[in-house]
Amino acid sequence: GGSDAAKRAAGESAAEAVEDGMVVGLGTGSTTAHAIRAIGRQVDAGLDIVGVPTSFQSRELAREAGIPLADLDEVSVDLAIDGADEVAGGDLIKGGGAAHAREKIVDASADRLLVVADPTKEAETLSHPVPVEVLSAARTTVAESVRELGGEPTLRQAERKDGPVVTDNGNLVLDCAFGDIDEPAALGRDLASLPGVVEHGLFVGLADEVHVGSEEGVTVREL
Ligand code: DER
Numbered sequence: 001g002g003s004d005a006a007k008r009a010a011g012e013s014a015a016e017a018v019e020d021g022m023v024v025g026l027g028t029g030s031t032t033a034h035a036i037r038a039i040g041r042q043v044d045a046g047l048d049i050v051g052v053p054t055s056f057q058s059r060e061l062a063r064e065a066g067i068p069l070a071d072l073d074e075v076s077v078d079l080a081i082d083g084a085d086e087v088a089g090g091d092l093i094k095g096g097g098a099a100h101a102r103e104k105i106v107d108a109s110a111d112r113l114l115v116v117a118d119p120t121k122e123a124e125t126l127s128h129p130v131p132v133e134v135l136s137a138a139r140t141t142v143a144e145s146v147r148e149l150g151g152e153p154t155l156r157q158a159e160r161k162d163g164p165v166v167t168d169n170g171n172l173v174l175d176c177a178f179g180d181i182d183e184p185a186a187l188g189r190d191l192a193s194l195p196g197v198v199e200h201g202l203f204v205g206l207a208d209e210v211h212v213g214s215e216e217g218v219t220v221r222e223l
Contacts (some may be wrong), residue, residue, distance in 0.1 A: 001059025002028075002118025009213030010116040011035035013220065014081045017114060017209075020048050023075045025106035026062050027082025028099035031116045031213075035081045040065025052077055054106050055099035056168050065216040073107060080110035085201070086128035087121050087210055090223035091184045095201030098156065098167045104199055107206055113208075115210045122212065126184055129175040130191070131156070131201040136172050138196020143174060145194045149187070150175040171198050 009032025018024055018039055026036055036051075037059065043066055051067040052075060053059035056065050061071055082103055084092040092115060093192065094100045107113045130151070134142045142152040156165045156173040181187055181202075188202040210221040 002120040003215065005215050006118035006213040007031040007116070008034040009218045010118060010211045011081075011213070012038045012074050013213065014114040014116045014209075015039050015042065015104040016116065017079060018042060018047065018049060022049045022078040023070065024049055024051050024062050025077045025080030025082070026051045026053045026058045026067070027080065027103055027107070028058045028097045029083035031083040031118065032058065032081055032203055033061055035116055036061045036065050036067065043067055045058045050075060052106055054065055054082065054103040057097065057099070072109070077106055077110040078112070080113045081116060082107050082113065084115050084117055084121055084203070086123050086126055087115060087117050088123045088126045090205055090210075091126055091209045092203040092207060093126055093128045093130055094203050095133075095173070098131065098133070098165050099194040099198035100131060100175050100201045101133050101167065104203060107203065112208045113206050115207045117210060117212050117215055119212060126181040126202075127179055129154070129177040130181075130187070132174045132176050132191055133167055133169070133171050133198040133200075134174055135196045135198060139172050139174065142194050142196050146174065146176045146191075149178070149190055151178045169198065
């Protein structure tokens with residue numbers, strides 16, 4: 001991944017869009033973590049906002065940062081800030097942190113979604129493996145359907161735990177390599193229609209801005 005300085009520049013740039021009284025969707029991952037910490041500093045300075053976390057990790061980070069929290073079922077989100085594994089134009093592949101089911105609920109419901117990334121995430125065409133959260137019982141049937149769609153599925157194994165990664169929702173993740181994805185919306189529809197699929201990591205047409213940090217500064221792309 002990109003440098004921490006680049007990620008920090010992106011996260012802090014997006015955090016500047018947070019205004020008093022907002023409900024802010026708090027994404028998952030190391031880039032968004034910089035935005036969460038910056039928002040925590042704004043809260044310390046008197047900003048009156050409420051955060052809606054998208055994972056166990058982002059909830060813990062937000063708590064440490066002192067950001068008041070709310071659940072998605074009690075508020076509507078004005079602004080969401082979230083990272084990505086790959087960005088092509090306004091389309092994203094997300095799910096590197098296996099949090100994309102809750103992220104997509106928050107990101108899609110937000111009035112505005114600001115994506116924070118470093119230059120290593122940018123691509124002309126999406127081609128990163130697409131994380132697909134599946135019910136454990138459906139891992140084999142979904143894997144077979146993914147192959148029929150031209151993908152190569154791999155059950156995501158945990159690092160410091162025997163066996164597969166288990167999501168915050170108690171499900172498994174198939175990382176599905178399709179090569180270049182020329183029609184992300186169509187592939188997203190195909191994946192979403194498979195029985196047992198909880199959520200896939202194609203975020204098509206959801207982003208309003210992309211903040212790309214680097215050691216030199218930040219480029220903001222309006223979409
Ligand atoms: O899981 C996700 O979608 C995260 O946003 C993630 O993929 C990006 O994480 P990073 O900012 O640590 O690269």
